[in-house]
Amino acid sequence: MSLSLFDDPPQPAQPPEVLEPGAMVLRGFALEKAADLLQAVQQVTTQAPFRHLITPGGLRMSVAMTNCGRLGWVSDRSGYRYDPLDPDSGQPWPAMPPLLRQLAFDAAQAAGFPGFAPDACLINRYAPGTRLSLHQDRDEGNYAHPIVSVSLGIPAVFLWGGAQRSDKARRIALMHGDVVVWGGPARLRFHGVLPLPEAQHPLTGAHRINLTFRKAS
Numbered sequence: 001m002s003l004s005l006f007d008d009p010p011q012p013a014q015p016p017e018v019l020e021p022g023a024m025v026l027r028g029f030a031l032e033k034a035a036d037l038l039q040a041v042q043q044v045t046t047q048a049p050f051r052h053l054i055t056p057g058g059l060r061m062s063v064a065m066t067n068c069g070r071l072g073w074v075s076d077r078s079g080y081r082y083d084p085l086d087p088d089s090g091q092p093w094p095a096m097p098p099l100l101r102q103l104a105f106d107a108a109q110a111a112g113f114p115g116f117a118p119d120a121c122l123i124n125r126y127a128p129g130t131r132l133s134l135h136q137d138r139d140e141g142n143y144a145h146p147i148v149s150v151s152l153g154i155p156a157v158f159l160w161g162g163a164q165r166s167d168k169a170r171r172i173a174l175m176h177g178d179v180v181v182w183g184g185p186a187r188l189r190f191h192g193v194l195p196l197p198e199a200q201h202p203l204t205g206a207h208r209i210n211l212t213f214r215k216a217s
């Protein structure tokens with residue numbers, strides 16, 4: 001047993017924070033597994049490197065993305081879709097590492113959504129200055145399934161809006177190891193991420209990595 005400055009000390013489990021019915025933040029839920037999750041992400045990105053997708057409107061997204069699992073979320077001039085093939089390689093996306101699948105299952109269960117079996121994991125990489133403008137996630141076949149999101153690395157401010165784009169958005173700080181679960185009435189809320197400030201994290205350098213687990217089909 002050795003103590004590393006880079007390991008977060010064990011934390012007592014924190015009670016879930018309910019944002020609204022169907023949406024809850026599990027602070028630190030992924031903390032103990034963070035280093036292993038990032039190692040698994042690195043395995044994925046050797047097969048399917050991060051890339052900046054183009055929106056249907058022709059803009060380059062500032063978030064860099066890749067995927068693992070049976071389906072991957074992609075965007076290009078023709079629109080948004082879930083695709084079984086990585087358009088850059090023509091190959092299937094890397095399999096979802098069991099550690100990632102299990103974490104998503106456990107977090108969904110802790111939030112009151114037992115039996116979550118995601119078939120898609122979108123991996124988003126943010127650098128300082130990267131943002132994600134307000135949007136809804138509407139490319140999945142069945143909105144009855146929740147979405148599980150895992151934040152790793154440098155902190156971000158998440159925008160939590162309403163049912164309309166113009167609804168006032170709340171700001172929620174998301175830190176390394178935090179997990180958020182959205183389902184039920186919260187599933188189609190507008191949401192986004194403010195531009196990231198400069199920061200460093202011992203495990204990710206100047207990056208935030210967000211894993212978003214979905215049942216896409």
Ligand code: MD3
Pocket residue numbers: 122124132137147149180182186187188189190191192193210212
């Ligand atoms: C709320 N990603 O990839 S994860 C996305 O931090 C996305 O990278 C953000 O929004 C990120 O689409 C936020 C949190 C999240 C994901 C899906 C949601 C929040 C959600 C779906 C419905 C409501």
Ligand code: FE
Pocket residue numbers: 135136137191
């Ligand atoms: Fe989203």
